[in-house]
Amino acid sequence: MPRRDGDRPVERLRTLLGERLGMAFDDKKDALLGEILQQRATQHGLTERGYLDRLTTAWSAELAALAEALTVNETYFFRNVEQFRALAEVVLPARMRAGADRRRLDLLSVGCSTGEEAYSLAMVVAGRVPESWEASIVGLDVDRGALRKAMAGRYSEWSLRETPQPARHKWFRPAGDGVEIDDRLRKRVRFVEHNVARDDPVLFAPGLYDVVFCRNLLMYLTPDTARTVVERITRSLAPGGYLFLGHTDTLGARPPGLAVQHSHGTFYYERVAQPQRPADPAPAVRPQPRERALALTLLQQERFGEGLRVLDAITGAEADRPETWLVRGCLLAGLGDTGRAAELCRRLLERDALYADAHQLLADCHEGDERPDAAQRHHRVAAQLDPGFAMPRLRLGLLARRTGDRKEAERELDSAVHLLRAETDERIALFGGGFGRSALIALCRAELAAVS
Template sequence: MIREPTSGEVMLFRELIAKRLGLEFDDTKLGQLARVLALHGAGNCPRYLTMLETAPEPLEALHRLAADLTVTETYFYRNVEQIQAFTELAMPSCWQTHENGSPVRILCAGCASGEEPYTLAIAVREAVGLGAHSVDIRAVDANPAMLEKAARARYSAWSLRELGPEMRARWFVRDGDMSALRESVRRSVVFEQRNLALDDDELWGVGRYDIVFCRNVLMYFTPAQAQAAVARMAAALVPGGYLFLGHAETLRGLSHEFHLCHSHATFYYQRRQHTREERRSVAPNPLNARAMPQLPPLLDEPRRWGDVIARASERIHTLAAAVPPLGGDATAPTGLDLRQALKCLHEEQFEQTLTQINQLPPQYADDPDVLLLKAVSLSQSGALVLAQDACLRLLARDELSAGAHYVLALCEEESGSYAEALECYRSAAYLDPGFALARLHIGVLERRMGETAAARRDLAQALVLLQHEDPARLLLFGGGFPRSALIALCQAELAAFGEAA
């Protein structure tokens, strides 16, 4: 009978997984970790844990762990919108920079069983003006079993479910109840076993890649490991190169080395072309959206707003996803107290709010917190052009500020530019998936524009998010409405579909 690991052994196991693989598991996953530890510890957990802690790389036991702790299911042409952005925008853009005809260099980080890199190899063959000669694809993963499957390149009908009959016939041949990828495509991809949580000079050489796909990998990493991994990817990408993450992953709170791109109904990133001034100081943002502390539910009684305003003043920088300046001193100013300005905002005294902001010392003029509060105040007072200017100044410092995208959307909506507003709201919701107000506005606009199915889905999601929305963010972005009123609005919008909650 296998001995169950103790709680202390499970906690040490979690720490070692974070240290050696970069994988993060919260308290809800302790049961899963206990089962995996019991399986791999084979009745002697202390000895197994010591081996994990002290054995040098490469360590086969770590790679087997990675297989048991992560989801490896994938398929061809997954998130097809990103594949379209890759073939129609990223690839042609990078290909044009290779004047000597050398191939575009692509890295698939966390390639699992090979469907993703092989999809890219097929996609360039299908695209007009590209072809097999245009790419050099390197695919890496920590799981040797998945790499063996990728090398065999034999796939089930389930893995090919997004491919039509004609495409299957072009690139696969029947092999019993499986489909084997044609050799010409297989030769386009080189597979290697690598641990993405480690510094690896050979893998992450400066300027080594034009495009990096790292989809559904960062979601498993600890905040520190995710930040380190993104920094390595940024250094390994040429300026102007592209980074594709999973559809639920963002760089908010991890890096400001990238521009946010939105086309083909999907989001992705482009490496900044740094100016000399920008290179002087590019510090990572230590804040991470996943690590935001939980606040108690908001009560609508006025007596609670004093506490909320105090908390908002302390935490407004987190809501703005503020980052250090791209040039000059990377140290944020200290002693900034926005409580009185926030109190005026809550009381809809917008002129007084702006007066409070304008009376701040000059060194605070371009502080991200101040710019965001100024943009909110201006938008609420109807000074839309000035509000947009404040947002653009903030986005020049941090393109991944969900708050700035949200206020820009408010301005566009107020001006009647609904399509542009929807684009900005979607950017805010992508950058911060828990942003209830952004999701609510998306649903309202989609219903107005006749996108019924999407509106129903987004309003239902907004209703759930509103129950737990941060009180400080409601104060900042809620337009003076309490949580109960926003929930009632969302319920009324859903009732229009006959789906009142």
């Protein structure tokens, strides 16, 4: 009898990792998973089948060891510093105003890895919150090895590369060939081993936290686990509490129970006092006016000047619609007039900072002006605001490919392939550079083959 695919040891391990740890691995990781499976089974004197059978039982120590072998802990202090600036200048003052009678703040770092994020939170709190207040900072991770390093508080100089000089002088001291966290700060942070695939009614008590950081974790989880983790975190935030996600994670523009906030060049989420009511059913798609539809066709044909003349014929309220401005901006960018196109985008974002398409066009303008960092930032915002938007993923993949970041390129291009199948015709016309759906998918696959 032929063996079913699900009977393969690596396939079975992948399933168990999803069930027990909530971690997602595609078949591109089969070689890594096979190597780790063989190593772990041999270490315990078991066959691969025997090891997998044992893993289905309550073998928590081995699950922790597996998590340690499978996770890559690449982080540093004050990573994505704009989020810490928003924390210091917007979030903490707001939470202190809300909790003036209680004089206590509770912060959580989910997926804290080797502790740099949790200690960065502690440094910001120490600099902004009066000593008369009580502050609790907890770091959670499933990787025991990473937690041991976090609790030891010893790091290389390289991990301080984004750390402000005042914080360097105040909270670190030389230790061997690296640095060590000052004991005053280390005592402010508590680290806890926790598997996010499992609930904990104490760690995630309703309304407990003022601030939660959960950055660059969701992308490693199965969709069901990621959804559950977000629901659990949302529940655990106090009304008016804040959630920060990583640039690779997104909840869209209007996640349940959360409102998107924007400052310091970054997006984050505020817990609304009452759950937002479900969104109204999507209205019927309003037919495009004939002129805008024609302008889109001309855009795809790279007849940019003709497209602009067609838009000039639109009058009244239709001429002032964001969709009309967006088409005009794409036509201007096609002509090489990225300055005027970018200005249109900025005016659109003044109206609605959550307009993903305007962020995408602004990113394309920055690429045309050879400003890759600014382009990457707005591509990421567009992808965060609309998880189903394929075009920012495609552009992020190509930018990563250009800079030699193979892992990032593979992740973004693979995501783009899946999303392009459902991308709207209008967005492909706007942002596809004259290419159709099939050609864009073929481009992604060719680039994926080149980085594999």
